[in-house]
Ligand SMILES: Nc1ncnc2c1ncn2[C@@H]1O[C@H](COP(=O)(O)OP(=O)(O)O)[C@@H](O)[C@H]1O
């Protein structure tokens with residue numbers, strides 16, 4: 277079943293970024309978007325994840341065409357079905373890492389999964405304040421928070437940018453297992469081609485086109 281559909285997306289800022297971008301993603305699939313810095317990867321991810329309206333074209337998530345949704349339905353979609361892992365982490369800074377996960381668990385009626393904390397190697401630091409953690413640890417808390425929410429779609433922009441190679445690969449294993457087991461979908465933006473190739477599909481944003489390379 278199609279979980280995400282992009283139809284003829286076109287967007288410009290000071291210069292045209294991409295033109296006529298279309299693709300589909302099915303349940304249980306992950307896809308990566310690669311491309312040089314400034315090619316528009318983050319902009320495309322913002323459009324796909326409801327945060328930005330494209331100049332032209334449409335996005336359909338879980339069968340819902342975004343532009344036709346009422347604001348309230350859009351808020352519900354974000355709250356219930358989407359998991360965003362972006363460069364700015366948006367963790368609640370005054371709280372401990374664990375409290376951040378508890379909030380996510382409470383809002384989504386799930387529980388904090390202790391094995392997830394171990395898999396991410398953050399069980400030792402989980403009671404510390406977010407501001408006391410390193411960039412890499414904060415990144416892993418953000419990943420734990422999103423997986424705690426159990427979204428149908430994960431959008432991740434350089435989610436492993438602050439992590440060493442081995443940890444990044446372990447995080448990819450977690451994403452992969454989650455997407456397959458929970459029949460979710462993931463769109464990963466990265467400049468790291470090794471990481472990208474771990475996804476089911478890989479696209480490159482190049483000369484305003486989205487070319488499929490895997
Ligand atoms: N909100 C914005 N307003 C104006 N220009 C923007 C905005 N967001 C991104 N850009 C510009 O669009 C181009 C592509 O940015 P971005 O999508 O972040 O690329 P990438 O993630 O591939 O590095 C850059 O030149 C950037 O300055």
Ligand SMILES: [Mg+2]
Nearest residue numbers: 317318319433
């Ligand atoms: Mg970017």
